[in-house]
Amino acid sequence: MNFKEKQAFYIEIIENSLANSVTIDNQYYTILKEAMLYSLMAGGKRLRPTLALATAELFEKELREVVAFACAIEMIHTYSLIHDDLPAMDNDDFRRGKPTNHKMFGEAIAILAGDALLNLAYETMIKDAFAGNTIKKLRAMEVIAQYAGSLGMIGGQVIDLSCEGRKADSEQLKTMHKLKTGALIKAPVESAAIICEADENQLTALSNYAANLGLAFQIKDDILDVEGSMEEMGKKPGSDSLSDKSTYVTLYGMEKSKQMLEEVTKEGIAFLDQFGKSADFLRELAASMVTRKQ
């Protein structure tokens, strides 16, 4: 299978599993199941769970060893998007071309659907831990919990809020992205590696790979934001229309940001050297960060 085929293969496994993950059958609140699945099944590239499956393949493990944890991380990612979109947060009406969860189901249900998805992530991991390899899975759960919580993603969301309406310095921006985006990109790679019994050396290499991938992801987002806005508005680079918020582009300029993106990606791919050909998917995934158009 080439990269695209492999990606589609992973996505199919993940979406089949996600589609069956919400088991509510109580007649009094089918709306909650609907709201949870609405956001959970809204598509996307499934970057995070894909990373978990691809990591398992490095260790020649069966994918089903890590599918539950991969899906749990996607549930955490999804709940964070639902809550991020709320009027009190980013106040977004659309996500991936569809109305946001609160636009469809109302704010109260959106809050609860988010809560329920976060809780379901843990229910899913705990249940899977009983299926075997229990201690490794508990360790993986610990890593995910830390990256998802106040020392990880949620911490990053709070820093992001505190940056609104003023310029952050580069240290604050770096910490914010490391936590807000980076943590939940490291989580699937590290947790899958732990479940697959990676040694310390392998775990460190994969963690570094994922850290670089997360950073590349963010720099590229900032570049696309500016390029997208310039196209829309017919403006030229250097316009400070977007500079009410710090980004890699506002801090370092477009040229330097593109250079950083290349370097960070190259460095990330180098961390995979010890894995040989089995890491080709992860290499191409990193390379695709540089070329992606959205």
Add this chain to the structure above:
Amino acid sequence: MNFKEKQAFYIEIIENSLANSVTIDNQYYTILKEAMLYSLMAGGKRLRPTLALATAELFEKELREVVAFACAIEMIHTYSLIHDDLPAMDNDDFRRGKPTNHKMFGEAIAILAGDALLNLAYETMIKDAFAGNTIKKLRAMEVIAQYAGSLGMIGGQVIDLSCEGRKADSEQLKTMHKLKTGALIKAPVESAAIICEADENQLTALSNYAANLGLAFQIKDDILDVEGSMEEMGKKPGSDSLSDKSTYVTLYGMEKSKQMLEEVTKEGIAFLDQFGKSADFLRELAASMVTRKQ
């Protein structure tokens, strides 16, 4: 120690542990720690964690065996209150005489502080599971996750929302309370019993005790609501000022509700017969549901 002393003793252990549970030390988002601790340390009777500690004493176990799980359940309870109080939900400005979390910190931080407390509950349990008795603790975590999630408390919150502005029938009301309040009262009793290696028979008895306690708690709340309102408004029983929402009192009347409260409590206490004197605290706790004034 008499009942009151014992209760104060339990509360002290719990509050010491809760006060040290939030470990954020990142300078960029101290506000999150503040918001989490603001609600976590807001006092109250600590009914749920107290139940866990009292259950451990039935089995002559050290309290520290269950303290982490007791606190995790209190974190779950606290997050649910923060989210319940939000403008999109119950829109409450005060809780226990203090401004609600979003009134103090804004809605965005309140949403994230709630998310962070839910996540912290799992971080706390996972970490504690590594300290020993791992499989039993994982089993306890599974029970708590189920009672807290879409098949438990969150399900009950959604039914509650769907009941707004119309009268629920008695079956719906029962399901709503069983999930919204009952689940998180069963959680500490069952999880502590599991950690303390209760046998099936003991576990069933304690679960039944907790189910009755939860029901008594709710009936008493409904009774207090009506009595409080009557006092305030100088009205007589039978007034339908509160009848836009179904409660035990609107469905069964005040006399029958008080009778139900007595019966449910008596039945609950009877489930403790096999435990002898070591269950005296749990007996008095149940009896205090009938007499409490708030």
